[in-house]
Amino acid sequence: MSDSPLLISDRDGVRVITVHRPEKLNALNAATLDALHTAFDAAAEDAAVRVVVLTGAGPKAFVAGADIAEMAGLTPVQGRDFSQRGQRMMRRVERMPKPVIAMINGFALGGGLELAMCCHLRIAADSAKVGQPEINLGLIPGFGGTQRLLRLAGRAAALELCLAGAPIDAARAHQLGIVNRVVPAAELDAETMKLATQLATAAPLALRGILDCIIHGGETGLEEGLEYETAQFGLIFSTDDMREGTSAFLERRKPEFHGR
Missing domain, CATH: 3.90.226.10 (2-enoyl-CoA Hydratase; Chain A, domain 1)
Incomplete structure (x- = not known):
């Protein structure tokens, strides 16, 4: 036990x-x-x-x-x-x-x-x-x-x-x-x-980005937080999940996210 x-x-x-x-x-x-x-x-x-x-x-x-x-x-x-x-x-x-x-x-x-x-x-x-x-x-x-x-x-x-x-x-x-x-x-x-x-079932890297922006960014001033959000937003464009999500939307199907 x-x-x-x-x-x-x-x-x-x-x-x-x-x-x-x-x-x-x-x-x-x-x-x-x-x-x-x-x-x-x-x-x-x-x-x-x-x-x-x-x-x-x-x-x-x-x-x-x-x-x-x-x-x-x-x-x-x-x-x-x-x-x-x-x-x-x-x-x-x-x-x-x-x-x-x-x-x-x-x-x-x-x-x-x-x-x-x-x-x-x-x-x-x-x-x-x-x-x-x-x-x-x-x-x-x-x-x-x-x-x-x-x-x-x-x-x-x-x-x-x-x-x-x-x-x-x-x-x-x-x-x-x-x-x-x-x-x-x-x-x-x-x-x-x-x-x-x-x-x-949501996109893991997008979830992480949101958590980072709200938790980390929320502990800074507004300008610093906005800059942090912009940096995270740009990084998301390097992910397969972003391409899968946008493609699925345009193709009217359910996306499958893999955290890449």
Whole structure:
């Protein structure tokens, strides 16, 4: 029996990575952070993987937060190191060259919401709850929560969630722009895989170009971002996928993309 905190499976170009610590509501400890980093490295390098879906085991939690039992005894230096470890992993997810979808099946609190926010897209069950409750433990978010929440939902919402520490339901999270879609819990897997399968059939190099432009370019000023987009647009014209896509359109047939 594997001691890995993750379950990994593949479905037609979609890699599903499940945080599997149900007895801890999938809380993130150091070993889980490292396992996730390794898993995303592997998914990035595997040409057969077009899209990654990230979720949590069991019906209760996506990831309920960082592992409080592990954090409680940390020194200031160890706390900083733990924060950096989490931020490195989440930056790895955010900088993936393939789309990453968070399938939020339950509580996404603290480190769990931070993990969901570093994914490119988020689909939540209508029963899910999200939040940054660190203030209730005398802590602040440490895996990027203050920064990604600010960028996704704006200053007012980021301050409210981080200062008050109260979770919000999926509908409110959708209203604030924290999640892309909310679906009935019973349909979460099917709806997420429907989107993942759609993306898995799209042109991989074009997907990567879009991710690069929005993630990398979005961290620069407008002029730099526009220049980056132009450079990526030009590069796409060197690909077989671009020629296949335009030819298929003109010939009124469905394109077949191969990532070349």
